[in-house]
Amino acid sequence: MINFNGTIQENNTTILPDNRGLNYGDAVFETLRVSGGKIYFWEDHYFRLMASMRILRMEIPMSFTPEYLEEQVLNTIASSGNKNGAFRAKILVWRKTGGKYSPTTNNVEFLITSEELANPFYTMSDSFYEIELFKDHYINSGLLSTLKTTNKVLNVLGSVYAQENDYANCLLLNEKKQVVEALNGNIFLVKDYKIKTPPITDGCLNGILRKQIIKILGQMPDYVLEEESVSPFELQKADEIFITNVITGIQPVSKYRKKEYSREVAKELLAKLNVKARLG
Known part of the structure; x- marks a missing residue:
């Protein structure tokens, strides 16, 4: 059972997923800018993500090729119905649950989110900063x-x-x-x-x-x-x-x-x- 904002209910993984990234900060992520169906500087993002996973001793799945992850990002964006717009996308990778502070597995899961941006290219605001x-x-x-x-x-x-x-x-x-x-x-x-x-x-x-x-x-x-x-x-x-x-x-x-x-x-x-x- 869980208590969510004062309401006791069955453990709902949608509300409280068994996620080491949420529970222990055991996760890495990449924030991407996508415009016109193209991920800006994708190669640099991909290799930084792989390097981060190695440093944190996460097991990198064989499926995690540049082509596969790029396709997953673009498919997520295309599902919005505006695949040629400008988007912020995020790839979040966490270690699967296998223990508490000391995990018993280095296998990973991932989540991709996206939200639309106003401008397709980089602009500069004139506001006071x-x-x-x-x-x-x-x-x-x-x-x-x-x-x-x-x-x-x-x-x-x-x-x-x-x-x-x-x-x-x-x-x-x-x-x-x-x-x-x-x-x-x-x-x-x-x-x-x-x-x-x-x-x-x-x-x-x-x-x-x-x-x-x-x-x-x-x-x-x-x-x-x-x-x-x-x-x-x-x-x-x-x-x-x-x-x-x-x-x-x-x-x-x-x-x-x-x-x-x-x-x-x-x-x-x-x-x-x-x-x-x-x-x-």
Whole structure:
């Protein structure tokens, strides 16, 4: 029996599935942007998912080929009746139940969800976007912090803090008090011709858009990219700060404390990102 919101009833797996991802955070996921029947940067997403499953010692089924998972995502979207629209899709993979904290199986199950997006391509909002540091809790620098797992309590608490204090986003710190990432994406700082982003070793998410922006910057001779630790003091010295994730694309920051920022580099990168996304 279970008690669901005060109502006692038979255990209904629709309400309370026997799911280790739900019960223990023992799950990984990929959030995808799909437009016109094409998954943006699918190869990068697929290999990151496989790497995450290996790191968490999940058994990867033989059926989990790039073609199979891509087909499952597109079939899910097609079932909405608008297969050529723009969608956010999510692949969630969890270890099958076989024990409590210590599982007795490494076999997995998966779930794919989708929801429609307004714009087929990446756009840039003109809305004011103020950020602040979230210092109540810290990310641990290390390999596990770079994975997209369902252990996101820190990000949730940071989002509550941002909402309560009228910030659009917050930046997270690691145990060394270095700036690691935003609540929902990687960060880049622009100072003159140099563009800086925290390294993976500091504990930031191994983001797909982060990887794409780094590739694009490698083809732009006017800029020099540095993957180095970022001190909070550098935030107010930057000319520009932007946040990247696979759904939004590039989000420029308007203000951090007393410092306001431009968005010229972000606009330049957005145009190149849309070309890269369409051409694959």
